[in-house]
Amino acid sequence: MKPATTADVLVIGAGPAGLLAADRLAAQGVNVLLVDAGRHYTRRICPVDRLKSCNGCRGICNVISGIGGSIHYGDGVKLSRFPSGRRLAELLGDERAEHLSDTALDSLCGADRPSFRRALADSTPFTVKDYPVASLSSAQVRTLVDRLYRRLTSTTRVTLRLGAEITDLVPDDRHGFTARLRAHGADETVTARRVIAAVGRRGQRWWAGQIRTLGLDHTLPVPSVGLRFEAPVGLLRRGALVHDDFKTTLVRAGVKVKTFCYCAGPGGGRLKFCDYGDHTLLDGHVIPEAGASPTGNFALLAQLRDETGRPRDAQWIEQRLLKPYRALRDDRPGKPVLQWYPDWRDKTLTCTSLDEFTVRAGHRPSLTDYGVANLAGILPEAVHTAMRAVFEELMPSFAGHAFNEDDAARTAVIGLELESLWDELALTEHLETSLPGLYAAGDCSGLAQGILQAAVAGLAAADHALASAVPATTGGAA
Template sequence: MTIGRPADVLVIGAGPAGMLAADRLAQDGVNVILVDAGRHHTRRICPVDRMKSCHGCRGICNVISGVGGSIHYGDGVKLSRFPSGRRLAELLGPARADRLSDAALDRMCGADRPAFRGALTGGTPFQVKDYPVASLSSAQVRTLVDQLYMSLASSPRVTIRLGVEVTALRPDDRHGFTACLASAHGVETITARRVITAVGRRGQRWWAQQIRNLELDHTLPTPSVGLRFEAPIGLLRRGALIHDDFKTTLVRAGVKVKTFCFCAGPGGGRLKFTDYGDHTLLDGHVIPEAGESATGNFALLAQLRDEAGQPRDARWIEKHLLTPYRSLREDRPGKPVLQWYPDWRTKQLTCTTLDGFAERAGHRPSLTDYGVANLAGILPGSVHTAMRTVFEELMPSFAGRPLSKYDAARIAVIGLELESLWDELALTPHMETSLPGLYAAGDCSGLAQGILQAAVAGIAAAEHAMASVSPTIGDPA
């Protein structure tokens, strides 16, 4: 298939949703163009992982773009089964959700399917969300991405275009859709009968604009601000024994706070920088392989609502969070900031350098590209109070003992993290938007999901799309 011919389906984004969608389409003889703004998975190197500084990777962050997407090549990842991703399961229907989940696992892991486990009973006074979760090692992740990519690259039905951004997308009465693609080689226009949008974080702003340009039915999200708490793995180990992805939700000081992305595997957890040009946010990956002197981390997310209970919008976030965040570091505005926990707790700054933190905490942070500043000072007062209260309530369950001053002094608070920024689309059970022929899967659907859930949504969209472009193919129930 050449790029000059109309595609049956254009898939935008080569993360778990896009790769599984393209793979499913190709299996049934559908011609697919798969595009991604990022790079080949073996070239998605992050300098921060190598104790260097984030330089934005020439405007295309290697952590949030490229083949594999959130399945970052060489990092451990977590897979969670339903009922994690409850809203997606409700949309698909329980039986269909389970079928698609099994299909996605078979395609991603083959015979090397990991063992899933749920939450242990007891051990904490909090209601922990119970769903099966498994961690893949870095070796398993490499195998997974290699095999998926090779399957797609070797298929005569799939054309993979990397380093390509979709700059415009519009309905076309004759062909279905017209898309403008921009790359280092110039701009070109292609047509496709159907489009599956599976953009991850790299495409969040673009997709928000497309939703409005295309007048897709949607509701606004309720965003959350998050911070990462990094500590020696011993202070978090018991939480991971209760559940590998310890999740609970509490309301304190009138603010809804939840734990998120609990990274305390046998080797601890790895923090990731995700660059958006004028600011850099945080993400986390588990390390399933055993390690020594490891640190773990987890996030607390606090919902952002106004006094009337309405969600804060993008303009408020820009003015009241991102602009102050960029001002915390004169040397590198918008890059992540660390604060010693006793300082964060009291909103002061007595510890002003990473060396000073290492001396007081007794260990160094797992990454070095931080400034030290008063991160607590940019949070709304009620959010800081709620996060502090929830953190100090949770830590005895994570550590297996009350949080002492000695333990508190070993903790770093690192930010910034922002979540739930995606508009929630009105979708059919086939992941089709209010514009017929346009599908959304993964993060850009606006449904709270994970890697496996994104893959499930990609397959669901593919099955319906291929039924509509190939009348002889029925859409499985």
Template sequence: MTSRTAADVLVIGAGPAGMLAADRLAQGGARVLLVDAGRVHTSRICPVDRGKSCHGCRGICNVISGFGGSIHYGDGVKLSRFPSGRRLAELLGAERADALTDEVLERMCGVAWPTFRRALAHSTALAVKDYPVASLNSDQVRVVINRLHARLARTERVTLRLGVEVTELQPDDQAGFIARLQAPGVDEQVAARYVVSAVGRRGQRWWATQIRRLGLAHTAPTPSVGLRFEAPLGLLRRGALVHDDFKTTLVRHGVKVKTFCFCAGPGGGRIKFTDYGDHTLLDGHVIPEAGTSQLGNFALLAQLRDEHGSPRSAEWVEEYLLRPYRSLRSDRPGKPVLQWYPDWRDKQLTCSSLEDFAQRAGHAPSLSDYQVANLAAILPNAVHTAMRAVFEELMPVFAGHPLEADQAERIAVIGLELESLWDELALSEHMETSFPGLYAAGDCTGLAQGILQAAVAGLAAADHVLATTTVPVPLGGST
């Protein structure tokens, strides 16, 4: 039998956007149902971090699902203030965006705000994006998530449901929206006057389907393919001295390439696996604790466009990137692979195992769940050529001197990474979609990535919901 409940607002996703939206809504008197497909923050363990293999966590990846979302319990994270997330700031207005950021920091951190640092002026000939960035260590992240969990647990106006997926979302003339929630032993309908979608990476495919089914106004994204370069910290440290999140964009050989998620501070960086079921992609987390790792990493992302300059479609990405990617591993198709940099540069495969790589590079990679494969072979030729040119241009900046042949031999190229897969929604300045009563916040807007940016969008959506209605929706019972 299907049970039926009701709430003023259904918030889908308990990451930064969903948590802050639920907190604000409850404070304003709304009854909120906050749901997430993942687990409680204290149970989001990634086996890869512990030297084991990625097994998908029974289909609910602990890295991209669960309470906290991208603020992964026990990892370091970066917080970037506007103008990082420029398009979101333009939508909200700069003054309002900054004010909401301050409020997010107060709700997340209390009075113990982290220290934000900007880029060093005139430190490189490259145009480095300048915005304030701060790194939280693992202890600070635990404090933030515990603080937010306690805030939500203290109020009876928020019902937190973990391990539950929203499988259907339908407009309803009387209730506003009817959502179907499912989990082992659970089949439930929820009536909600408003919905805030904050689904994050875990819900990317589901949300793309909903956008089209509901007819939400949007434009297709320009996807990017990425690779992560892992190297001894000494080869990357000068980049971190310029900016904690060194970001620059270069166009080489007609391809737009940018640096992404630079993780090479005092403690190095941690490569993360994010499992999507039939394939696993990479992410990167900073480690602020000095001396933790002797390796750092950063990603290069290359835009995917056809010969006429039009963005590649999701179907093209599946056919020409994900399908070849899944063929690279014989043991577990779709899991990340590693290639020795000289081999990647020359599009060959002379280094054929992790043991061989360790001998040639002089160190083992930070994670062990790889097979060695010809990652370069699945990239479009123009993308490979542009990435190589940008890498060879950046490394002297990061290392402080031209890259010697023996230093190039110490570098691993790891993939695959994909970014900018979200449709860009047409949103009001209150984060309302083209369907009245349906809001979006965080990555699923297609506007901006970042923890603070997602949380700011969640607050903006909640503020408008509270300003729109003063009459609570009566809570229903079970049927």
């Protein structure tokens, strides 16, 4: 029988939280086993980006898995500083959060630190969340990932296992934790004194199960359903001039709606497909390079609560959103759907193909792997009403003129997007869960989203794990 693989610290997930945690630990002489289900960053190619169809990449979506995680090699990304991720800053303490943020920026960007910009608060009638934000170009992202990968693979302290998944995690009085690792169809045992869970979107369902199996203290999230609104970038540009990541929150029809992931900068924005096996959701990426895309996009997210104000649970989302979503397309069930805005507004379907949309809108959508269907029909009535009201309130500020039928005709509504599905864990100021020795960093903490916030959490978890993960005296995490 193959002997168990041993490590001082097991890090699950090679996104910004996991990468910086592993980097920090290795620099202090700790043996780290870094595991990710995805591929090398140079092999994270998405066919949809090349105007082909989503094929699921053999069950490991290249957009949400692999080295870099949400930092997708070759795409522009946004970095936001605190107070974005306010709850994480409150947990860490403001001074410590800022210090770790500076450290994370040094680790990620080196001397090539980007310039951060705040909101022009007086240039919009809406209350915009004001925090420093910077956009990295695709070239800067390539340099960032290359640099971090070389640093991690140049030390014998880090063993990187790609195409590998942790399927079980069990506390072990002798070793700390025992885990089962599956790679290439074979299982092996891993032991580690400490574990840092930094699983990204692909690991959400697995992590939700682990939280319950391990009995971790947590509260349920307030999930949100989202739609992407794509239009010629000129219709959205003024929003990006107010703030690179325009975020405001409005309550209409009793539903809390917020703007999310605003992608309408100098180069517009790109949509991304995130495949989860039986359904595919949307994400957005900024393009900082001027003139790169004729379209921009942003999401509206609506909180999902019942009539008493309680958050909708996973079963409700599956039955009332994902199941109807999968039924919208006979050709490719569960793949994203586009609806012409006038149809979405009126809950009708007069525009029935992408070619017809192109004629009516006067431009082609930025991606082509869409069906055209009645996306509005699967939304709860109050959510549809609230989203329409918020969109039509925002657009005059974004476009610089009264929103009219011509603007409506040039807009696509694309779905589905789901956010805030992570349980909110009870964590110490060191990101340690209620199970000693197990840490949660990045999205899976349920505290904050964002690349820089995930990196900060990874560093905070690593710093505390250092105190108790005694470096091995012989061998390594092989």
